[in-house]
Amino acid sequence: MKTNLVLVAVFVLALFCFGCGDGVDGNVAGDPDSSDAAQTDNLAMSTASSIDWAHTAPVMLHGSNLPVCPSAELNGTRCHARVVVDDQNKPKASTGPTGYGPSQFRSAYNVSGTAAGTPLIAIVDAYDDPNILADLNTYSTTFGIPTMAACPTSPWPPTAPCFRKVDQSGGTSYPKADAGWALEISLDVEIAHAVCQNCAILLVEAKSAGTTDLMTAIDRARTMGAKAISNSWGGGESSSETSYDSHFNYKGIAFTVSSGDSGYGVEWPAASPYVTAVGGTTLTLTGGGARASETVWSGAGSGCSKYEAQPSFQTALGLATCKKRMVADVSADADPNTGAAVYDSVSYQGQKGWFQVGGTSLAAPLIAAIYALGGVGNVQANSMPYSLGAYTINLFDVISGSNGRCSPSYLCTGVAKYDGPSGLGTPIGATAF
Ligand SMILES: [Ca+2]
Numbered sequence: 001m002k003t004n005l006v007l008v009a010v011f012v013l014a015l016f017c018f019g020c021g022d023g024v025d026g027n028v029a030g031d032p033d034s035s036d037a038a039q040t041d042n043l044a045m046s047t048a049s050s051i052d053w054a055h056t057a058p059v060m061l062h063g064s065n066l067p068v069c070p071s072a073e074l075n076g077t078r079c080h081a082r083v084v085v086d087d088q089n090k091p092k093a094s095t096g097p098t099g100y101g102p103s104q105f106r107s108a109y110n111v112s113g114t115a116a117g118t119p120l121i122a123i124v125d126a127y128d129d130p131n132i133l134a135d136l137n138t139y140s141t142t143f144g145i146p147t148m149a150a151c152p153t154s155p156w157p158p159t160a161p162c163f164r165k166v167d168q169s170g171g172t173s174y175p176k177a178d179a180g181w182a183l184e185i186s187l188d189v190e191i192a193h194a195v196c197q198n199c200a201i202l203l204v205e206a207k208s209a210g211t212t213d214l215m216t217a218i219d220r221a222r223t224m225g226a227k228a229i230s231n232s233w234g235g236g237e238s239s240s241e242t243s244y245d246s247h248f249n250y251k252g253i254a255f256t257v258s259s260g261d262s263g264y265g266v267e268w269p270a271a272s273p274y275v276t277a278v279g280g281t282t283l284t285l286t287g288g289g290a291r292a293s294e295t296v297w298s299g300a301g302s303g304c305s306k307y308e309a310q311p312s313f314q315t316a317l318g319l320a321t322c323k324k325r326m327v328a329d330v331s332a333d334a335d336p337n338t339g340a341a342v343y344d345s346v347s348y349q350g351q352k353g354w355f356q357v358g359g360t361s362l363a364a365p366l367i368a369a370i371y372a373l374g375g376v377g378n379v380q381a382n383s384m385p386y387s388l389g390a391y392t393i394n395l396f397d398v399i400s401g402s403n404g405r406c407s408p409s410y411l412c413t414g415v416a417k418y419d420g421p422s423g424l425g426t427p428i429g430a431t432a433f
Helices: 002-015 034-050 102-108 132-143 179-195 211-223 241-248 360-374 381-387
Strands: 065-067 082-084 120-126 163-167 200-206 228-231 233-236 254-258 276-285 291-296 303-309 324-327 330-333 340-348 351-358
Touching (some): 102 179, 120 179, 132 163, 132 179, 132 340, 179 200, 211 228, 228 360, 233 254, 254 360, 276 360, 330 360, 351 360, 360 381
Parallel strands (some): 120 200, 228 254
Antiparallel strands (some): 082 351, 303 324, 340 351
């Protein structure tokens, strides 16, 4: 434990040195000796005030990427994060942020201001991230956004921004730690906070990635008062999936679910007619941080469900070629090469520090936070982007890129108006949510 504390301290100091002098962008040192630490300290003294990550153009990595979570366990559920790797397929970890930060996402999606009140966003994932609150605060401090304290147990739901972690029973008997899922958790929590900085965040850790445990965690998030519940995981469809849909059938709560990272094809629970299925895009920015372009990300999941009924608000689109539930509903950035800067101090394949992470796992908490900013009334939340009518005004229509071959082609290709991989489009502020 003491060693970990020392390492964390070194990482924090090292942050201030990223990009200075010789352009440090290598891996976090494993066991720096005292002279290294002294040198870092001196550099931190001389450069800390000159690096302002909140207003600095992001450092973007470009390269291959790999799934963060191990191959599917149990019934096939896995998390939907992908991390940029080096030419040895090792995750790239750096001492300073690589990837988009809070100001880039808020600018690209025209998000400004804060939510009314203190909406509670729940993040549902499997296994434990033992460092999540400290890592969230390193993220926040680095980017100059508000830090979060642990929530008091009363009042509940909280009336001021704070962070709380519970097991699937609502207690503190956390499941075993898992390095892959810890990176997923870091992504989810940090993105939710980046987009809604005055929301409270509840992390519910399922005991496993099995459907029964994940559904228990979702029920826990709901009964503890979450207004938006983000789920960045899924698996292939099965004929039994509809029997679990009741866990999502509640008005006044936005359940966001990533559509998957394997390209054209439908996953569940994104296919549930009661969730907001969140697809993925490649997001590029202008020098000023506004959206320069947004196209379908090749990895985003999409398609026509085999088992789920089509919700009436999709039928109203008049796309009669798919008679079942269409995935996705909306979308956001998911390409690892235009991914998020994520801070994670849990050693993942020997790496820790700043990672660049994408996958539709990035898009799901981003959309959950925008629902929280917009405010969810007593309606089925996934109908909101459709029923508010003017989605062509309040959502950015993605019209290019594809995630595979299919017929009809709109289910796998970015086209005008609705298409599978990007749904109705990506946020222009929170009006559509
Ligand atoms: Ca479109």
